[in-house]
Amino acid sequence: MVPFKIRNIEINPPMILSPMAGVTDYTFRRLIKRRGGVGLVVSEFISVEGLTRNNPKSKRQMRFDEAERPYAVQIFGGQPGRMAMGAEMAEEIGADILDVNCGCPAPKVVKNGGGSGLLRDLPRLETILKEIKKSISIPLTLKVRTGFTDATINVVEVAKMAEQCGVEHIQVHGRTRDQGYKGLANWDLIRQVKQAVSVPVSGNGDIVSIESGMQRWREAGTDGVLIGRGAMQNPWIFRQFADVLAGREPYQPDLEEKKSVLLEFFEMCLEEMPEIVALGKMKQLAGQFTKGLPGGAQFRQTLYHSHSVQEILGNITTYFGSISTGQMFGDGVVEAEADRDLEMTSCEAPVIPGIIRSAMRA
Numbered sequence: 001m002v003p004f005k006i007r008n009i010e011i012n013p014p015m016i017l018s019p020m021a022g023v024t025d026y027t028f029r030r031l032i033k034r035r036g037g038v039g040l041v042v043s044e045f046i047s048v049e050g051l052t053r054n055n056p057k058s059k060r061q062m063r064f065d066e067a068e069r070p071y072a073v074q075i076f077g078g079q080p081g082r083m084a085m086g087a088e089m090a091e092e093i094g095a096d097i098l099d100v101n102c103g104c105p106a107p108k109v110v111k112n113g114g115g116s117g118l119l120r121d122l123p124r125l126e127t128i129l130k131e132i133k134k135s136i137s138i139p140l141t142l143k144v145r146t147g148f149t150d151a152t153i154n155v156v157e158v159a160k161m162a163e164q165c166g167v168e169h170i171q172v173h174g175r176t177r178d179q180g181y182k183g184l185a186n187w188d189l190i191r192q193v194k195q196a197v198s199v200p201v202s203g204n205g206d207i208v209s210i211e212s213g214m215q216r217w218r219e220a221g222t223d224g225v226l227i228g229r230g231a232m233q234n235p236w237i238f239r240q241f242a243d244v245l246a247g248r249e250p251y252q253p254d255l256e257e258k259k260s261v262l263l264e265f266f267e268m269c270l271e272e273m274p275e276i277v278a279l280g281k282m283k284q285l286a287g288q289f290t291k292g293l294p295g296g297a298q299f300r301q302t303l304y305h306s307h308s309v310q311e312i313l314g315n316i317t318t319y320f321g322s323i324s325t326g327q328m329f330g331d332g333v334v335e336a337e338a339d340r341d342l343e344m345t346s347c348e349a350p351v352i353p354g355i356i357r358s359a360m361r362a
Contacts, residue, residue, distance in 0.1 A: 037238030048086030078113020
């Protein structure tokens with residue numbers, strides 16, 4: 001569990017913010033990076049169809065800050081020529097790494113031959129990787145699932161082929177396409193990939209606590225790990241892992257710091273997007289972030305029904321003021337489950353309560 005390199009780029013600590021559509025944008029990545037402990041951040045997955053047709057949204061999704069480095073752009077698509085063009089565009093904007101998405105289970109993406117649909121067409125995937133490799137000078141990496149179905153597990157075969165095509169880092173999400181984000185990730189298959197190839201391998205799936213993460217990491221023997229939803233629930237999780245790896249007690253933020261992070265995120269959102277979208281993003285993060293806090297469910301409902309900046313700020317102040325002085329907010333219950341409010345059912349976007357979803361569409 002030491003730093004590793006993707007060619008000449010050191011990933012230190014060996015912790016990666018996993019790409020999540022609708023989540024790991026410019027604002028969220030910077031929030032996480034400021035908390036410390038993350039060795040690599042990755043963009044939302046970006047459509048090469050949008051990129052190569054000059055879609056403004058796709059181009060905005062590549063935006064990054066120098067403080068985010070090392071920074072990877074992840075692209076998806078099913079056409080080798082357009083994938084190569086999209087890769088060139090990512091290199092041109094200054095990305096350190098180009099990552100290919102071979103894992104998204106969304107029907108719309110799979111139908112067009114992209115994401116995990118490539119697991120059913122290895123010759124096409126091979127062509128895509130070779131075309132990209134010829135088009136860029138930055139490292140090429142691959143994010144892949146274990147297979148399309150339980151009956152067609154082929155991740156080891158895919159990893160070996162990818163290595164032969166020049167892929168320099170393989171990231172394995174331990175679920176099949178058919179699983180989506182349900183069930184448990186299979187870290188034994190991730191271990192098999194690590195044993196089958198010589199390039200660095202990182203594992204992804206179900207890391208929402210230090211204990212579970214360290215156990216899976218040790219058992220699989222991977223070079224690194226990726227954390228997605230766990231970072232929404234706990235923006236300090238990377239710093240805590242780094243502390244444990246360094247032999248320190250994991251950092252524990254107090255209530256005041258938790259409040260400050262929510263406010264910081266909201267301020268960053270308001271600087272980057274229309275107010276209604278910022279409101280939706282704030283509610284999205286708070287839906288995960290307040291798990292484990294007394295009366296968190298009632299607080300989330302209060303936020304979900306807030307329709308202005310002033311309401312959001314007022315409700316945050318009231319909530320944290322109450323629990324910091326020992327007062328009960330709502331029923332005061334601390335929930336056990338970590339991700340009931342934000343169930344990832346596709347890589348296109350997280351499923352969140354309707355009031356948030358309507359704001360996010362704006």
